[in-house]
Amino acid sequence: MKDLVAAKLSKDPRIAQAKSLIQAALQAAKKEITEVTPPQGERQLYFIDLTSRCSEARGGNIYYPYLGSGIGNGSLVELEDGSVKYDFITGIGVHYFGHSNEDIVMSSIDAAIQDTVMQGHLQQNADQMHLMESFLDLARKNGAQLDHCFLTSTGATANENAMKIIFQKNFPANRMLAFRKCFAGRTMALAQMTDKALYRDGLPQSLNVDYLPFYNENDHEGSIRRALKILRKHIERFPGLHAGMCMELVQGEGGYFPGNTEFFKAIIEVLKENNIAVWFDEVQTFGRTTEPFAFQHFGLDDLVDVVTVGKMSQVCSTIYRDHFKPRPGLVSQTFTSSTAAIRAAQVVLDNLKCKGLCGGDGKIMKMHSSFVTNLKNLATVFPGQFTGPYGLGAMVAFTVFDGDLEKTKSSANKLFENGVISFIAGKNPTRIRFLMPVMAVEENDIDEVCKIISRTMTECKG
Ligand SMILES: Cc1ncc(COP(=O)(O)O)c(C=O)c1O
Numbered sequence: 001m002k003d004l005v006a007a008k009l010s011k012d013p014r015i016a017q018a019k020s021l022i023q024a025a026l027q028a029a030k031k032e033i034t035e036v037t038p039p040q041g042e043r044q045l046y047f048i049d050l051t052s053r054c055s056e057a058r059g060g061n062i063y064y065p066y067l068g069s070g071i072g073n074g075s076l077v078e079l080e081d082g083s084v085k086y087d088f089i090t091g092i093g094v095h096y097f098g099h100s101n102e103d104i105v106m107s108s109i110d111a112a113i114q115d116t117v118m119q120g121h122l123q124q125n126a127d128q129m130h131l132m133e134s135f136l137d138l139a140r141k142n143g144a145q146l147d148h149c150f151l152t153s154t155g156a157t158a159n160e161n162a163m164k165i166i167f168q169k170n171f172p173a174n175r176m177l178a179f180r181k182c183f184a185g186r187t188m189a190l191a192q193m194t195d196k197a198l199y200r201d202g203l204p205q206s207l208n209v210d211y212l213p214f215y216n217e218n219d220h221e222g223s224i225r226r227a228l229k230i231l232r233k234h235i236e237r238f239p240g241l242h243a244g245m246c247m248e249l250v251q252g253e254g255g256y257f258p259g260n261t262e263f264f265k266a267i268i269e270v271l272k273e274n275n276i277a278v279w280f281d282e283v284q285t286f287g288r289t290t291e292p293f294a295f296q297h298f299g300l301d302d303l304v305d306v307v308t309v310g311k312m313s314q315v316c317s318t319i320y321r322d323h324f325k326p327r328p329g330l331v332s333q334t335f336t337s338s339t340a341a342i343r344a345a346q347v348v349l350d351n352l353k354c355k356g357l358c359g360g361d362g363k364i365m366k367m368h369s370s371f372v373t374n375l376k377n378l379a380t381v382f383p384g385q386f387t388g389p390y391g392l393g394a395m396v397a398f399t400v401f402d403g404d405l406e407k408t409k410s411s412a413n414k415l416f417e418n419g420v421i422s423f424i425a426g427k428n429p430t431r432i433r434f435l436m437p438v439m440a441v442e443e444n445d446i447d448e449v450c451k452i453i454s455r456t457m458t459e460c461k462g
Pocket residue numbers: 092154155156157159183184185186248252253281282283284310311
């Protein structure tokens with residue numbers, strides 16, 4: 001086939017030269033960011049003004065005084081106040097490659113010379129098709145029968161689309177099942193499913209959801225027994241009315257509680273008997289266990305009907321079996337995602353496929369064990385103040401002061417001031433959690449982060 005004009009442009013030596021100049025400049029700039037540094041004195045007033053204007057413009061305070069300058073180096077990020085911090089929450093799981101990763105930046109340059117800023121239903125370029133196939137290849141790698149993939153730009157929209165195709169398939173069922181303490185997103189319907197009253201404060205009820213207790217690793221048999229009993233009660237109370245069950249396989253916002261294969265299988269058996277769709281919400285877990293998908297980690301490949309992913313994938317996705325295919329008109333959108341996000345997502349998925357990331361001895365688990373070993377030491381140094389660590393793979397958390405919300409918040413804030421960005425999760429207990437920049441993080445980063453955690457714990461002791 002004859003080269004298209006677009007291909008000629010991307011192969012133009014001037015583009016290659018420009019890219020290599022940009023790369024060289026980026027490498028030089030990154031070299032200046034080598035360690036945690038405090039805010040620069042002369043920038044403090046300017047930064048306070050910037051963050052307060054930001055809060056004012058959006059109509060509510062930003063959680064941390066975090067406004068990025070637009071550059072970082074791996075696990076480190078530079079903020080507008082001139083400080084450099086370890087980013088161990090990565091925008092709640094977004095900067096999987098760390099900051100200013102050259103492959104990601106170069107993919108944005110490739111995107112920048114494309115004609116289309118935002119791709120969508122009547123403006124798709126071929127790269128979107130390659131991305132869908134990559135999602136499907138990864139999802140099917142251990143045999144899951146997942147046939148289709150619909151891309152979108154947020155985890156919430158991926159979840160909305162999942163819910164719509166499940167309801168349409170199982171009409172007239174009009175209820176959903178979910179786990180207690182789940183988080184599913186912030187649309188009207190998902191705020192209803194998310195098991196947190198604050199997030200639907202003032203909203204009319206838009207969805208009927210029935211909840212099951214999640215897995216408790218300290219009571220394996222009891223967890224299964226209780227969940228099944230409650231599940232059967234719900235089904236008996238509303239026969240034929242549950243369209244699907246949304247499951248996080250490791251609870252994220254709920255506080256980093258991993259599930260268990262036997263537990264999930266027992267629940268799914270009952271769901272299948274009752275024609276209730278099995279939907280795994282992997283918006284947070286994707287790319288964080290021994291496999292690209294957590295359902296692969298837990299060996300649930302033959303049971304999944306619908307799976308949603310987001311965050312680290314840059315473009316979000318609803319992946320589903322053929323018989324859940326929506327009728328025309330149900331899912332569509334002007335904007336799928338930006339071309340830059342689509343190109344970056346391709347880099348992410350290519351890496352998940354082949355760079356020694358997954359598997360019991362892949363980088364995800366190596367970084368997990370290094371972080372967890374360090375944190376276990378801290379638990380012995382601060383008895384009563386620090387417990388854990390908890391979590392799975394690249395989702396790690398610990399509890400301070402028995403999970404008291406206010407004390408945990410203030411410990412996380414102190415940690416931020418000292419140069420490590422974390423976030424809180426869960427209620428009773430509330431925990432401090434981390435989503436490491438998996439591709440960028442090194443042993444040395446983990447050591448430094450743990451030193452800062454230790455110093456922060458000492459400061460918070462009183
Ligand atoms: C499990 C889960 N589902 C859905 C979402 C919503 O994703 P988004 O914030 O991209 O809409 C999140 C976000 O934290 C999540 O953790």
